[in-house]
Amino acid sequence: MPAVNIKLRWPDGKLSTAYSPSTVVYEHFKAGHSYPLADFLSLAETAFNAASERVKQVRGFYCSSAMDSLAGLRLLARQYPARGARVEVLDLRTHGAEQV
Template identity: 35%
Template sequence: MPEMSFVVRWPDGREQSCYSPSLVMHDYLTPGAEYTVEDFVERTSEALTVASDRVLAKFGMRCTSAAQQMEEIHGVSASYRAGAVRILSMSGAELL
């Protein structure tokens, strides 16, 4: 199953490396784009849920890494009332 990483910059300039167990993130985020914090959280939550569902369908269990990443994004986002999140990079790889 392909996995991917993506790097974001929060409104205060903090950069965060994130993980998804599926390339589905490409359907929700665009490299170089900016999203409001609220929109970013919604998009990544939906994408990580889809990714975890794909893991469940293939392996019979949800992806705990996707759930952890979603929690981290929610936790960091709580610090911002406004502003934009920029998608700095996205890269994917096929697991061997």
Template identity: 35%
Template sequence: MPEMTVTVRWPGGQVDDLYSPSLVMHDYLNTGSAYTVQDFVARSTEALTLASERVQARFGYFCSSAADTSTRIKSRAATFTDDQLVEVLNMTPDLPSQER
């Protein structure tokens, strides 16, 4: 399965690289966009759950790294208010244009 990294800037200015075992994050987030903390948590949690389910369907077990990323996001998000903004700086690898 293709893995990916999503680089975000939290409201406090800290930049984080977040792991996903699937490119599904592209279906939920866009590079260059900003999301409220609440929306970012909801979108990323849903995407990472789906990514883990894809791993389970292919390999027979859920992806613990996706769960760890989701926990890390929720923990960091708890230090901000729901309406502050999280910026998506980069998503690597990018999708070929015909898949978007």
């Protein structure tokens, strides 16, 4: 099952990486795009829930790593004031064998 590492830049320039167990996140994020914080979190919620659902379809169980990534993004986002804050998706990098 392929996975995707998503490299992010937060409003203060801090870099982080989020893990998705599925390439479905490509439907929600684009490398090089900057998103208002609230929009980013909404997209992340949809993307990581979809990724976890894909794992369930293939493996028979939801993916706790996808939910951990989403929780980590929510936690990081709390550090920034919502007004004017943006998150930039720097890179999406796929690794693994089969596409899910």
